[in-house]
Amino acid sequence: MKVTIKHWHAVAQWRWDTGKSEPNSDDSEGDVCGICRVPFEGCCPTCKMPGDDCPLIWGECTHIFHMHCLLKWLGTAASKQQCPMDRRTWGMPTKFSLVAVPC
Amino acid sequence: MASDALRSQVAAKWQESFARLNRHEPGIAGLVRFSHAWNVALAVLRPRRLDELKEDVDIELVRSAFAVINGGRRLPFLLETFLEELKKRYWMVGKDVEEYMARFEQTENAEVIRDLVLRLVAWFKHWAPLPELRLGSTIYSAYTLSFQTHLFSIVPPSxxxxxxxxxxxxxxxxxxxxxxxxxxxxxxxxxxxxxxxxxxxxxxxxxxxxxxxxxxxxxxxxxxxxxxxxxxxxxxxxxxxxxxxxxxxxxxxxxxxxxxxxxxxxxxxxxxxxxxxxxxxLCDLRTKEIFDIIIDFPESNGALMDLKDCLQRVDQRPALVKALRQANRKRLLHPGADTKLILSQYVATIKCLRIIDPPGVLLFKVADPIRRYLRDRPDTIRCIVANLVGDDSDSPDSLLDDTIDSTSGSGGGQITTTNPAHLIDDYSDPNWDPEPIDAGPEFRANKPQDVLSTLVSIYDSQDLFVKEVQILLAQRLLSIPILSNTTVEDTNGTTERIEKERRTLEILKLRFGEMALGVCEVMLKDMTDSKRIDSHIQNQLSLSSSSSTPPSSADINVVHPTIISHHFWPSSDPSAFSSLSNQHHHQQQQNQQQSSSSFMLPGQFKTLQSTYLSQFTKFKPDKTLRFLPNLGSVTLLIRFEDEREMEVQVGAIEAGVLELFNMKGEEEVEGDVENKEGAMLSLDELIQGLGGIDKGSVLKALLTWIDYGVLEEVEGREGMFRVLEVENDRKREGGGGGGGGGGEGEERTRQAVAAHVHAQESNLPPVVSAQQQQADQMRVYWKFIEGMLTNLGGLPIDRIQSMLRFAPGYDQSVDQLSMFLDAARREGVVVFREATQKNKKNIEHFVRPVKSQITTENLNSFFDHVVAIYLTGARGLSIFHAPTG
Structure with missing residues (x-):
């Protein structure tokens, strides 16, 4: 007997590749944005669409947030351009110079 | 003795009477004439037998006689005498009446009565004073009255x-x-x-x-x-x-x-x-028929118009309400009726009663029991939503159509949650009408709502609906195959079907509001995105395949995944799936504990997945994919040894099972094992090969293939299955008497496996229903309860409930909690103790944990129960029985 797959309608869910956890691990809850406490795969409070419309941002300090959340934070005077988690000055790591290239 | 005065008085009276009768005539001549006249008059008036003719009377004479009597002012006395005479002779009439009535009682013929009446009229006329006498109406009416009085006194009741x-x-x-x-x-x-x-x-x-x-x-x-x-x-x-x-x-x-x-x-x-x-x-008749009239609506419009008109004249509204409520209770609101039927009857009731009574008082009174009943049915929401979303096969008059009508009519009123401001009458409204007089105190003269909002208002909040809409939408979307236009012809109309869902969603948004259905919006976007991504990846693959690796291209082009944003799809969390299937099959629990990883697709599928995944990460470097292996569908082409070919579309588990056989076969070919029997695998091997999923699902998949005639159970070895490489000849012969044994054997296999499947009944819908989610949620709170009971000892249910309220997202009622605890009690995880403190309920139930007994095993079977209870919707379970020590 030979079985050939003609068509496979699979179902998959996408994840941000945060590089932290092994994507197929059972820790399905995933991480949440430190600012809005919404999962990364969700969207920040101002957005309606997750994914490319509400991308993530990586800091030098390896903290990750929704980009919109972080930019809003950085926009406030109280932020002093620091990462809200560890109070280090916010900076983009060179290797992640570009986040989420929408096609 | 008599004094002079008396004597003279009597003499005076005598003189006076004499003078009146004698009328001052000489001697007693006047008196003689008077007595003559009296006799003449009486003779004329005398009632006689019917056959006795009246002798000819000289009218002049009689008239003068009456004049004489009248002159003596003795006419009243004459009348009295006449009536006395009438009474005396009435036996003649009575005899007739008796005779006729006896005849009537024998024959029951109305004609006899007719004859009797005619006869009585004859008597009446015969005895009446001669009209020629012109005696005046007083005498006539006195006569008539007397005649009738006597008549009525003698007629029998019959x-x-x-x-x-x-x-x-x-x-x-x-x-x-x-x-x-x-x-x-x-x-x-x-x-x-x-x-x-x-x-x-x-x-x-x-x-x-x-x-x-x-x-x-x-x-x-x-x-x-x-x-x-x-x-x-x-x-x-x-x-x-x-x-x-x-x-x-x-x-x-x-x-x-x-x-x-x-x-x-x-x-x-x-x-x-x-x-x-x-x-x-007419009103009574229609009231009696009202239930069937409603069933027949809209064909029964005429009857409704009648009823409306009748009700305006006849005060039958309470009777109508009573009749309809009774009919509903008897014919509609019982466990035998399908929820869908109840709903459609309810909708028809709404429409009908709105015709009969536009203000809606009747409807309010009738609808109440139906609404209460529907609220208790577990699948009401699903039915309503299914009607809303509308299957293609659905009748054209689904709820949605009504919605469209009413939205275009009323400018699309959103369903507003009951807002106190709406309940207060607007007194500045010039068109304000008082509520109808028979409206109850709870009646609210709502603005005429459309049918959908009425249905939604059965429940206190629309959240449940929104949730159910999501689940249904998810099910429908996942059944749409992703076919990118560039590679495959869009035969199944992927775009069209997505568009249709989008249209539906837009309509629902008008009802439920933009916010509530934002999640569904994301789901639809996922669909279009998946399509875009897929077509891009397919392009990439065909480009790369044309240059380098030709063999893999044919394979990779077949994968077309739907990529979902898992936070926006109902419970598409893989752990939720696996945990739920665990709960259903506790005989596999030990297995599950060891290999926590669940269903995995073997062989070709794995390679296909990883190829696709690598392409995806190239396309979207910051993202990765996690496949949900138990969802989706596969189309397989199976080629057998005897050159038969077969193309089937099956679920993922079925595909996985067959792939295992396929792999086994290839191994054997490579290893030069003699292979006449076809690849053979045991049930346990299959379970292991698929990553240790539960037995029920595997058996179900095997059954599917046995039905297709691809696999069979090896005779004499239970739990061993092999591929039917050569089509079963005996079967082809039509299962006739010849081959006998083999055919029977196969049938037996089928039945055995089928029995297995039925015993396990693992028929989980691909997407978890709201109730299962609820049960799953309870699992989280069990941790709280467990901790509470371990630390504090026994607690009354009220207390547990009030403490659980502090837990985030806890929304169960006390009843739900006690049901849950009851399930826990039956599993022996907790016990109830009756306390005798004076309390509102008099008997209070304390719950305390049985520490020694809490093991993983009975915990899991306990959750089985909880899920089962939620699924059957057995809300009525009482916890007040059989408390154990």
Missing amino acids: FATGFKALVSSTLSASASTTKSHGHDTDDPNAPIWQSFETLGLIDRYESIIATVGYEFIEHHVLDTCTAEWSRPMLSELRDWMSEKVVPWMLLIYARGATNAEEARSMLQGVGSRFDFHINKT
């Missing part, structure tokens, strides 16, 4: 029955003779009515006559209108009445009318009484 029969015969007679309007024409019954009138029967038996009329009407209404709902009957009935009944009524009620105008005014009162009776009868 006369009433006879009279009724006679009257109704006259009625049907005059009804059957169709004739032109007008009361002077020769109705055959006019004479008999004249006689009735003469004898005073009409006045005395008026109620009987009316009853006859009413019964006649009732009979006709029941005859013509029963189950005749398509057109309004009321006007027809009125026509019939004026044609058939009114002529008859004219005889009775408009007797003595000289012209049509007079007749009309005389008929007015009784006519409206009869008209009322028509209304009432």
Whole structure:
């Protein structure tokens, strides 16, 4: 007997590749944005669409947030351009110079 | 003794009387003439037998005799004497009456009564004072009265029955003779009515006559209108009445009318009484039929219009409500009725009662039990939403269509949650109307809502609906295959189907609001995104395949995943899936504990997945994919040894099972194992090969393949399955007597496996239903409860509930909690103890954990129960029984 797959309608869910956890691990809850406490795969409070419309941002300090959340934070005077988690000055790591290239 | 004074007084009286009778005539001549006149008058008046002719009397003589009596002012005495005489001789009439009545009682023939009446009239006329005497109406009326009084005193009770029969015969007679309007024409019954009138029967038996009329009407209404709902009957009935009944009524009620105008005014009162009776009868009939009328809606529109008109004249609204509620309770609100049916009947009820009673008071009263019942049904929401979303196969008059209508009509009112401001009447509204008088205190004169919002308002919040909409939408979207236009022809209309869902969603948004359905929006976007990503990746793959690796290209082009944003899809969390399937099959629990990883697709699928994944990460470097292996569908082409080919579309687990056989076969080919029997695998091997999923699902998949004739269970070795490489000849022969054993064996296999499957019944829907989610949620709170009981000892349920309220997202009611705890008790995880403190309930249940008994095993079977309870919706379970020590 030979079985050939003609068509496979699979179902998959996408994840941000945060590089932290092994994507197929059972820790399905995933991480949440430190600012809005919404999962990364969700969207920040101002957005309606997750994914490319509400991308993530990586800091030098390896903290990750929704980009919109972080930019809003950085926009406030109280932020002093620091990462809200560890109070280090916010900076983009060179290797992640570009986040989420929408096609 | 007598004094002089007395003597003189008597003498004076005597003189006076004598003088009056003698009229101052000489001697006693006057007196003699008076006595002569008295005798003459009495002789003329004397009642005699019918056959006894009156001797010829000299009218002049008699008249002068009366004049003499009158002159002596003795006429009243004459009358008295005459009536006395009448009384004495009335036995003659009585004899006749007895005779006729005896005959009637024997024959039951109304004609006998007719004869009797005619006979009585003859008596009456025979005994009446001669009209020529012009005696004045006083004497006549005194005579009539006396005659009738005597008559009524002697007629037996059966006369009433006879009279009724006679009257109704006259009625049907005059009804059957169709004739032109007008009361002077020769109705055959006019004479008999004249006689009735003469004898005073009409006045005395008026109620009987009316009853006859009413019964006649009732009979006709029941005859013509029963189950005749398509057109309004009321006007027809009125026509019939004026044609058939009114002529008859004219005889009775408009007797003595000289012209049509007079007749009309005389008929007015009784006519409206009869008209009322028509209304009432029709109303009663329709009230009795109301349930079926509603079923027949909209064909029964006519009946509803009738009922509306009738209800305006007849105060039958409470009766209608009562009848309908009773019918609903008896015929609709019982466990045998399908929720879908109840819903459609409810919708029809809404529409019907809105026709009958636009303000909605009736509806409010009738709908209440239905709504309460629907609230208790576990699948109500699903039915409503399924109707909303509307399957293609659905009838055109789904709820959605109504919604569209009403939105275009009323400008699309959103369903607003009950807002106190809406409940207060707006007194500045110039069109304000007071509530109808029969409205109950809870009635709210809502603005006429459309059907959908009425249905949604069965529940207190619309969240449940939104959730169910999501689940249904998810199911439907996942069934849409992702086919990118560039590679495969868009035969299944992927775009079209997504667009259709989008349209539906837009309509629902008008109802539920933009915010509530934002999640669904994301789901739809996922669909279009998946399509875009897929077409891009397919392009990339075909580009790369044309340059380098040709063999893999054919394979990779077949994967077309739907990529979902898992936070926005109902419970598409893989752990939720696996945990749920765990709960259902605790015999596999040990297995599950060891290998926590669940279903994995083997062989080709794994490679296909990883190829696709690598392409995806190239396309979207910051993202990765996690496949949900138990969702989706696969189309397989199976080629057998005997060159048979077969193309089937199956679920993922089925595909995985077959792939395992496929791999096994290839191994054997490579290893040069002799392979006549086809690849063979045991059930345990299969379970292991698929990553240790539960037995039930595997058995179900095996059953599917056995049905297709691809696999069979090896004879004599239970739990071993092999591929049927060569089509079963014996089966092809039609299972006839020849081969015998083998065919039977296969049938047995099928049954055995089927029995397995039924025993396990693992028929999980691909997406978890709301109730399962709820049960799953309870699992989280169990941790809280467990901790609470371990730390604090026994607690009453109320206390547990109030502490759980602090837990984030806890929304269960006390009843739900106690149901949950009851399930826990039956599993032996907790026990109930009765306490005797005086409390509101008098008996309070303490719950304390049985520490020693809490093991993983019975915890899991306990959750099985909880899920089962949620699934069956057995809400009525009482916890107040059999408390254990």
